[in-house]
Amino acid sequence: MRWLFRALALVVLIALSLGGALLLIPSKKIAQIAEARFEAATGRKMTLSGSVHATIWPQLGVRTGPVEIANADWSKDGPMLSAKGLQIGVDPSALIGGEVRVSKVDVLSPNILLERRKDGTGNWEVTPPDAATSTQTARPGPGEGGGMTAFSLDKAEISDGSVRWIDHASGQRLALSHLDASLALPSFDGPARLDLTGQVEGKALKVNGTLESFASFLAGDPAPTDLALTLDASSIGFKGTFGTAPLAAKGALTASVKDPTALAAIFGQTARDLPKGLGSDTITAKGDVTLGADGAMQLRGGKLTLDGNALSVAGDLSFAKGKPRIDAQIDAGALDLSALTGASGKAGAGGSSSGSGSGASGWSTTPIDASGLRALDGKIALDASSIDFGTAKLGPTKAQITIDNGRAVADLRQVSAYGGSVTGQVVANARSGFSASADLVAKGVSMQPLLSDLADYTRLDAKADLAVKLLASGNSEAALARSLSGSGNVAFGKGALEGLDLVGMLRTLDLNYVGEGAKTIFDQITASFTIAKGVLSNDDLALKAPLLSAAGKGRVDIGAQSLDYTVTPTALSKADGTGGVKVPLSITGPWAKPKFGLDMKALSGDKVDAAKQDLKAKAEAEIAKKLGIxxxxxxxxxxxxxxxxxxxxxxxxxxxxx
Incomplete structure (x- = not known):
């Protein structure tokens, strides 16, 4: 890019070198001499149309007619630069002393075209004819400006200009219009000040910057830089060192990006929408950065905010496979990542989230947007005080998340969840459609809030130890639920099954002991299960309660959110577990509002009366024993x-x- 500055400076210097002969040599001859010198210095043809003449008023100097600089020979999009003319002013007092000091340069309505060929070559890379035949080109020394004669400039201005950017490799095109800029360079080896305003695709652009050593920067060496850029509602600030050969920067960075997707569109990029919580609305950042020639970046002491999620970050950003890769250590407070699962609220048995579709089962049919998993790769070590995934909530969490080509693997190393702890691995895969799997071991987890978040089911109140292996695929909650497969086992400690009073039902053989206020208190429940195509099957449920025991078997259709299950409680059995009254109970229908009934195939007619009499006799015997009668x-x-x-x-x- 520094060759662009050199080319413009050459135009100024050539015009000034001809200034002493302006009154003696015809303007056409002057233009020919200037064109020849420019082409000899850059290898590009320059055309000066109209006259080149000296000006005395309002400023001593030189004025040219229209100016045009040829593009690279591989370009087909017109000249690299064209302008209505140049107006160059010199300092009269310095001129009397024998020094040419430029006080002002105006470039009138320039149109600048910057292009990059598919192989990465830029049209601003100009090569003098002599250098083209040499195998090696000496690197300019400090203060030499790349072989350019030193000059100073009080003020250079561009008015009503435009810049077009074309990247033939990516197809990106960008237009900067209404460009007004000024450059102050009191000393060639000293600081340079740039102020620029314009519009990019109709959005306001403002740039203010200072280079402490213009000559070093022009030679490509790192130079102290203070830069502030604002585009629409987004801003970037940098204070450190910046060089162009190779591209490198090191210093303190601050950034605030509003609506990243819209900002990417301004630059002709079709960026995927980031999920809420990962920067869909706002990204702010600050920290110490190091930028490499390949676009790689290191961040240390970083403070990053993604929408409402605040993070402390130390990490590296690279583009080895053509898309961002992040390797980082992240410390965070409470994280809201509910958008990753497409959950903006519950969509369980009671209905679906507001604004989302739902199937007959109550699961949401709204498509899950997992495109954010394909936006980047990386390995991230995370330490967070809590994480809300929408369908599940975690407490203090230590995990490592690896993302590779749309597949995210979370290794849960230390996770607190629902009053207990969870370890294992969770995988979300968006490579082709969406799928998720889990291999988890949980200890002491409170099932009522867990099942409430996962399935809007609140009837089971107990802590549990759980081991599960699950797999599901589909592009919505409903599809995932219908495809679920896996296996597991569970053990509940003391708790209650709400909505069902097995003791009362067994004591009276009355099915009305259900609904609000009814509950079965138990000491322990154990069970194992398998899941296929969204249907859970179990045949070894065992319940132990103060006044009864129970066995259960049946099916739970998770996809349809329905039950077909039989519980056989036994009351007043002997000490060895034999005998007692057994009354099979069927539980069927939707799990939000199940139906209960006696299993009449196992218990009917005289058996009911006999069971009642037997139960009554045993109850009276127990009372008599207690009263001593x-x-x-x-x-x-x-x-x-x-x-x-x-x-x-x-x-x-x-x-x-x-």
Missing amino acids: TPQEGQSTEDAAKQKLKEEAAKGLLKLFK
């Missing part, structure tokens, strides 16, 4: 209890009167 022949336990109560009352009265 023995009913006489033909006497009920109730009458015996009343008789004993009367006898006890009479004894109490006699003691009182005595």
Whole structure:
């Protein structure tokens, strides 16, 4: 890029070198001499149309007619630069002392074309004819400006200009219009100040910057730089060193990007929409950066904000495979990543999220947008105080996340979740459609809030130890639920099954012990299960409760959110577990509002009456034992209890009167 500055400076110097002969030599001859000198210095043809003449008022100097600089021979898009003319002013007092000091340069309505060929060659890379025949070109020394004669410039201005950028490798095209710029260079070896305004695709652009050593920068060497750029509502600031041969920078960076997708569109990029929480609306950053020639960047002491997620970051950004790769250590507070699962709220059995579609089962049918997984690769070590995935919530988390070509693997090393701990691995794969898998071991997890978040199911209140292996594929919650497969086992400690009172139901053989307020208190539940095509199957559920035990088997259709399950409770069994009253209970229908019924195939007619009588007899025997009474022949336990109560009352009265 520095060759562009050199080319413009050459135009100025050539015009000035001819200034002493302007009154003696015809303007046409002057133009020919200037054109020849420029082509000898750059290898590019320059054309000066119209006259080249000296000006005395309002400023001593030189004025040219239209100027045109030829493009590279491989370009087909017109000249590299064309302008209505140049107006160059000199300092009269310096001129009297024998020094040519440029006080002002105006480039009138320039149109600049910058192109990059498919092989990476830029049209600004000019080669003098003599250098083209040499195998090696000496690197300019400090203060030489790349072989250019030193000059100073009080002020150079561009008014009403335009710049077009064409990248033939990527097809990107960019247009900068309404360009007004000024450059101050009091000393060739000293600082240079640039101020620029314009519009990019109709969006306001503003650039202010200072280079502490113009000659070093022009030679490609790193130079102290202070730069501020604003485009629309986004801004970037940099203070450090910057060089162009090779491209390199090191210093403090601050950035605030509003609507990154729209900003990328300004530069002709069709960037994928970032998920909410990963920078879809706002990205802010600050820290110490190091930029390499290949676009690679290092960030140390970084503070990064992605929408509402605040992160402390130390990492490296590279483009080895043509897209961003991030290797980083991230420390964060509470992270909201609910958009990664497409969850903006619950879409469980009670209905779907507001604004989202849902199937008959209640699972959302809204397509899951996992395109963010394909936007970058990387390996990220994460330490967060909490993470909200929308469908699940984690507490303090230490994990390593590896993303490779749309496949993200989260190794959970230390995760607190729902009052317990979780270890294992979770995979989200967006390479072809979307799929997810999990291989997890959980200890002491509270099932009521977990199932509430995952499936809007709140009837099971207990802590559990759980081991599962799951796999699902599909582009919506409904599709994932219908395709779910896997296996696992679970053990619940003391808790309650809400909405169902097995003890009351068994005691009375009345199915009305269901609904709000009804619950079964238990000491332990264990079970194992398999899942195929969204249907969970189990045949070894075992429940132990203070007044009963129960066994269960059946199916849970996760895709349809329905049940077909049989629980067989046993009450008043013997100490060895044998005997007792068994009443099979069927649970069917949607799990949000299941139906309960006695299994009439196993218990009907006389068996019901016999069970009632047996249960009643055993209950009365237990009462009699507790009260220490023995009913006489033909006497009920109730009458015996009343008789004993009367006898006890009479004894109490006699003691009182005595």
